[in-house]
Amino acid sequence: MSKKNKSRKKPLSIKNQKTGKSVKHKALIDTACQSILGLFQRGHITEALKQLQQATALYPQATQLWRLAVMLYASTGHLAHAEAAANKVLNLQVSAEAYYDLALVMQHQSHWVEAETALRQAIHYNPQFAEAYNNLGLVLYEQHHLDEAINAYRQSIYYKPAYAEAYTNLGCTLKKARKFSEACEMHRHALKLQPGFAGAYNNLAGALNSQGKYEEALSTCQKAIQLKPDVAEAYNTLANTFAHLEQDDKALAACQQAIALKPDLAEAHNSLAVILGKQEHLIEANVACREALRLQPDLFKTLAMLSYNLQKICAWQEWQPLSQQLIQATAAGKDCEIQPFAFMSLSDDPALQQVCAHHYAVRTIEPFKPSSPVSPVIHQHDKLRIAYLSADFRKHPVAYVTAEVFELHDRNRFEVIAYSVGSDDDSDIRKRIKTGFDRFEEVQALSIEQLAAQIRADKIDILVDLTGYTSHNRSAVLALRPAPVQVQYLGYPGTLGTRHVDYVIADKTIIPQKDFEFFNEKVVWMPDTYQSRDRQCPIAERPTRSEAGLPEQGFVWCCFNNSYKITPEVFSLWMRLLQAEPGSVLWLAENNSWMAANLRREAQNRGVDPGRLIFAHQLPLEEHLARVALADLFLDTLTYNAHATMSDTLWAGVPAISCMGQSLASRVGTSLLQAVGLPELITDNLQDYENLALSLARNPDKLAAIRHQLKTNRDSCALFNTPMFVKHLETAYEMMWVRAKQGLPPAHIQVPSAPGN
Known part of the structure; x- marks a missing residue:
């Protein structure tokens, strides 16, 4: 959020107070104040403060001088002097203005409770003090008392209806309270009152970003900068807007400009870290994170x-x-x-x-969420209309495991539509997926409200979110209830934590009944496994070991999971396996060069030659599947298992072992091994996992038999029986739809096994 506007009183003027001073003294004090203020405004800070000290020494009872001292000392960061001056004013004359000045000093020091107390005293002495209500809103906001802050701003506006600053501050607080439409309304009202108000333009841009209206936010933010080009907060908003629009180079430049203007703006360093992280400049991103935390712990x-x-x-x-x-x-x-x-x-x-x-x-x-409940229309279609919402119809694991599912849907019973909210990478998998749908809608440019309107206009019966809380998601559309039945599946392995999703597609392994309480959705149990597989995924010609960077001899352990899934505990276990099996190597995916260097260092710290860690660069999927076959045994991670990576490994014919954890994400390996007919490769604790890995490495005949079983059963096992999976999925959709048509609420569903399964 952009920095809100603290109300400041106009330059202080002498009151007709009974101070005991002569008219001549009053004139001299007034002249001194004007001279000091003039010096300050012209940038002669030192001389202004020097004259101020002389004047207050000469006229120690002059309230006007001490009020000027509060303002000047606070503005120059001499907060102890400012606080002393404010207390001097109170000693000379208890008034609303005196308490207001004291509150300003407390605000400068982030002493929010003391500032609140002073402002309430100011309001006590002047119940119609609009500026005091405005600043009370500010300090309540800082204390996270959002409802009270909103009420304070509304009181400020009540007493001063043309108070643009109070309107935009109210808008900022409404944004913090996630009331984005109301926030935009308040900022726009501020701009009607004060058309050249750069801060209100910037705050409006931030609220528009929160609504997903990025193009409008961009033009609004640029207007703020045009009006006031030296405000760091506006450049930070611009950076965030460009980042949302996937214009990362422009986002980076805007962020750097924000930091140049205001090096201590923690939010700008955070924004810089976000952008650098997106570009995989992780070391630079971490430097920016640390600086943001130094400024705002x-x-x-x-x-x-x-x-x-x-x-x-x-x-x-x-x-x-x-x-x-x-x-x-x-x-x-x-x-x-x-x-x-x-x-x-x-x-x-x-x-x-x-x-x-x-x-x-x-x-x-x-x-x-709409202000009043939405009751979606139950349409009467000849075919059940299913829509898949995803940011990942591209080179992405979700695309690779679902492509055949879309193609195999029974077109006599289902109409299948795609809503793509991700970018078009022009890949072969995207082109294939586009042809697998009856309609493929490019909706990346739509706002949340526009997307919901299109889904309603398309009369979708069941909306399936394949992205969940992963990158570029549009799960917020679910709050607008654009479809009668709303489902989340596959892309995000956990609950979405909201009542706007009716069902999550799972199986008995990844979500056992005892864990239903940890899901806001109703659970749909598929008969075998929740995960599908594209059987058309080709495997290239297998390379030699040397071509893959492996030694010609020795057992090859592998794990191609993302580096963030590797924990110190599991890595230590892997190092013990290397020590127990001389000549063996550990083959890992090199997600970035820093992880490779750090893991080599960690191996050395555990007494293992770093050269026994082999890192594989990213390859096209068909080439990766070919080289995976060179491994002897895949080692899964915990607390987050392999998902599509496990499926890839098994499809390539390589046995894998997994340790089952407590969450959905840590039980997927178990589900897939059961579905491929290898339950003996599942453990429920890391000691058994380690023992099993070592036992298989030392028993090549047993491992060869498992490998043969995997190859023999590949085309018939549940994991790779995609036509049967699609039948079960369609049954699940029909069971959901029956309940919806009957007006029944969602309920847990166990999908029966289809004939021939």
Whole structure:
């Protein structure tokens, strides 16, 4: 949020007070005040303060001089002197203005409680003091008393209807309260009153960003900068707007300009970290995070970002205390503004994951909830109209495992529509997916409200969100209830923490009945596994070991999971396996160069030759699947399992072992191994996991038999029987729809196994 406007009184003028001073003295005091103020306004700060000290020494009872002292000392950062001057004013004359001045000094020192007390005293002495109500709103906002702050601003406006500053401050508070439409209304009213009000333009741009109206936000923010080009907060808003529009280079430039104008603006350093992180400049992003936290230590969203970035580069020494701080704060009920997806790799406690998701929903979904309940229309279609909403119809794991599902839907019973809210990467998988739908709608440019309107106009029966709380999501559209039945599936492995989603598609393994309480959605149990697979995914010609960077001899352990899933505990276990099996190597995906360097260092710290860690660069999927087959055994991670990566590994014919945790994300490996017919490769604790891994490495005949079983059963096992999966999925949709048509609320559903399964 842009910095709100603190009300300041106009230049002080002498009152007709009974001070005992002669008219001559009053004239001299008035002249002194004008001279001091003139020097200050011309930039002669030192001389102004010097004359002020002389004047107050000469006229110690002159209230006007002391009020001027409050303003000048506070403006120049001499806060102790400002506070002393304010108290001197109160000693000379108790008044609304005196308490108001004292409150300003308290605000400069971020002493919010003391400022509130002083402002309430000011209002006591002058119940119609509009400026005091405005500043009371400011200090209540800083104390997170949003409802009281809103009431204070409304009182300010009541007593001063043309008070533009109070309107825009009210708008900022309404934005913080997630009332975005009302916030925009207040900022626009401020601009009607004061058309050249740059701060109101900037605040309006921030509120428009929150509504997803990025193009309008951009022009609004540019107007703010045109009016006042030296305001850092406006450049920070501009940076955020460009980032939303995927114009990262412009976002970076705007951010750097904000920091140049105001180096101590913590929000600008946070924005810089976000942009650098998107560009995978993780070291520079972390520097920006640390600077933001130095300036504002309680900026939890920055702390959460730094934690996630450190996980990505496996910088565990700095990461571990941060992760514990975030877990403990979440457990205490604090909204740390951490992305729920990032929290999943911190803790596999499903209760905490639900708390984190709920906080995110309150911030991002609930603000779009209509003021009155929406009752979606139950349409009478010849075919059930299913729409899939996703940002990932591109080179992305979700696309690779769902492409065939869209193609196999029974067109005699279902009409299938795609709403793509992500960018077009012009990849082969995107082109294929587009042809797999009856209609493929590009809706990335639409606002949340516009997207909801299109979904309603298309008379969708069941809306399936495939993105959830992952990058570029539009899950906020669910709050507008554009479809009678709303489902979340696959992209985000957890609850969305909101009542606006009716169902989550799962299976008995990833969400056992005992965990239903940790899901706001009703749970749909698929018969075998919740995850689909594209059987048409090709596998390239297998490279040699040397071509893949592997030694010609020795056992090859592998894990191609993202680096943020690797924990110190699991890595230590892997190092023990390397020590126990001479000549073996650990083959990992190199997500970034820093993680490779850090893991080599961690290996050396554990007594393992860093050269035994082999890092694989990213390849096209078909080439990656070919090289995966060179591995002997895949080692899963905990607290966040492999998902599509596990499916890829099994499809390539490589056995995998997994340790089952408590959350959905930490039980997917178990689900997939069961569905491929290899339950013996599942463990429920890390000691058994370690023992199993070592046993398989030392028993090549047993491992070869498992590999043969995997190859033999690949085309018939449940995990890769995509036509059967689609039949079960369609049955699930029909069971949801029957309840909706009957006017029944959503309920947990167990999908029966289809004949022939």
